Amino acid sequence: MSAIKTALSFLVLSWACVLQAQPYAYITNQGSDSVSVIDTATNTVIKTIAVGHRPAGVVVSNNSKRVYISNPESQDISVIDTESLTVIKTVKVGGGPLAIAISPDDKSVYVADWYEDNVYIIDTGTLTVKTKINVGDSPSGLAIDPNGLFLYVANRDENTIMTIGLLDNTIVNTIKVGRAPFGLAFDAIRKELYSANVQSGDVSVVDLNQQKTIKHIKVGSFPYAIAIDDQHDRLFVTNQRSNTVSVIDLKEMATIDSIDVGDYPEGIGLHPDKNRLYVANWFDNLISVIDINSLEVIDEIETEDGCRAYGQFISNQ
Amino acid sequence: MKHFKFLFLCLLLVPTLALAHGPSRQKALVTMEVHASPAEVWAIFSDFCSITKWNSMVKTCSASQGSEKGSVRTIEYDTGEKVTEKLYKHDAENMKMLYAMEQLEKGRIMKGLPIATLSTTISITPADNGASSLVQMKGAFYRAFPGPTPPEDQTDAAAVAAVTTLYQSGLEGIKAAAGGK
Numbered sequence: 001m002s003a004i005k006t007a008l009s010f011l012v013l014s015w016a017c018v019l020q021a022q023p024y025a026y027i028t029n030q031g032s033d034s035v036s037v038i039d040t041a042t043n044t045v046i047k048t049i050a051v052g053h054r055p056a057g058v059v060v061s062n063n064s065k066r067v068y069i070s071n072p073e074s075q076d077i078s079v080i081d082t083e084s085l086t087v088i089k090t091v092k093v094g095g096g097p098l099a100i101a102i103s104p105d106d107k108s109v110y111v112a113d114w115y116e117d118n119v120y121i122i123d124t125g126t127l128t129v130k131t132k133i134n135v136g137d138s139p140s141g142l143a144i145d146p147n148g149l150f151l152y153v154a155n156r157d158e159n160t161i162m163t164i165g166l167l168d169n170t171i172v173n174t175i176k177v178g179r180a181p182f183g184l185a186f187d188a189i190r191k192e193l194y195s196a197n198v199q200s201g202d203v204s205v206v207d208l209n210q211q212k213t214i215k216h217i218k219v220g221s222f223p224y225a226i227a228i229d230d231q232h233d234r235l236f237v238t239n240q241r242s243n244t245v246s247v248i249d250l251k252e253m254a255t256i257d258s259i260d261v262g263d264y265p266e267g268i269g270l271h272p273d274k275n276r277l278y279v280a281n282w283f284d285n286l287i288s289v290i291d292i293n294s295l296e297v298i299d300e301i302e303t304e305d306g307c308r309a310y311g312q313f314i315s316n317q
Numbered sequence: 318m319k320h321f322k323f324l325f326l327c328l329l330l331v332p333t334l335a336l337a338h339g340p341s342r343q344k345a346l347v348t349m350e351v352h353a354s355p356a357e358v359w360a361i362f363s364d365f366c367s368i369t370k371w372n373s374m375v376k377t378c379s380a381s382q383g384s385e386k387g388s389v390r391t392i393e394y395d396t397g398e399k400v401t402e403k404l405y406k407h408d409a410e411n412m413k414m415l416y417a418m419e420q421l422e423k424g425r426i427m428k429g430l431p432i433a434t435l436s437t438t439i440s441i442t443p444a445d446n447g448a449s450s451l452v453q454m455k456g457a458f459y460r461a462f463p464g465p466t467p468p469e470d471q472t473d474a475a476a477v478a479a480v481t482t483l484y485q486s487g488l489e490g491i492k493a494a495a496g497g498k
Contacts, residue, residue: 030342031344072341221405241405241415241436242405242406282342282457283455306342
């Protein structure tokens, strides 16, 4: 009996794996309280999942089994199981949860609450809030180092990035960057951290060895989020008011190109095949797919109202 | 069933538990066909301070650097409210402009326009083989009221309605300036 059970569950498991042969993109639609699930093999929406009120932030677990969605206006996190593509739990968090990140071991989810100026830590085993850390004014962006030792927080209204040591959850450093830092990206190869600064229209490059900003690189207006392309040593930055994605060469430390996308581009993510970028255009309810080699828009996918996809929104598998 | 009841109870409790709570960005979109060539229509609104000629809700305008990118104009609405707007894009080739109101001081709520930010794109798409123009105004903005329970005339819906009215007034003015067709 138990052998049959094992065989059966194995079958179900392999079937599930076949179903998820390709990475999925999970797109938060802020105007319609939903998440569009895009199969990146065909670039089509395969399911739309109802979540909390005004969803914005998203993170997919490293093992691709769960997706965590932040809902600023219902003040909670929707937890999606990627096998059934359903919400399995809703966790109440703070006053305005927005940016969201996950530890490399998938055990902790970090949520920046930009009204109460806290970072909440959720235990993914029990799906309850473990603790909170008081940070700077309006925390808006999060990044975590691949060793899981440090969490970086962009404090939008005080133009700083805070480094939190995750062994004891204390703030170990505060670094000045440009005006109104929002999206962050951690570069493990170059040992640098990047922030998209909405008000100053640039990207700050923070050298993590020196723990200070070493350069500001001009991009378009109202830059929002950043994706790293380590093959070409480049950054891609969405510019909300230019309707473009800026291309930064990290060797030259300069913007070398700009790609026209839809209106109000926000979330940006590199596909695991490292050949494509997905960009959520909030105004147009449209995802632009960019070929990373030709820098051309090669596909467009319609979503529901107000797609944002702020965070790590594409699964690894 | 018990769980559903519990969830339902939680939903009911949410508004009272919400101490800090903020609005999310809203959209407005108005399109109008104007029976004139795109070049004629572009000539009507492409000057950054021409707005007083095509939007009757705007009474005065002065711009720091004309229609150059980065120019800042101060406009006065018919309500007496004054704001500044910066020109981010002036693209004659594609007949498109993008300008944005500088964020209002905290706590300020304008009469008849309950918004704190507003970025506007105005563009032309040729129609009828270039004999006619589809003129579009689209805006992204936040309502001005910061808390969770705005008065009725300051809600997201009120903000959307006010910006839509502003754009309609503008497009009707452009149409009138083009001969009223």
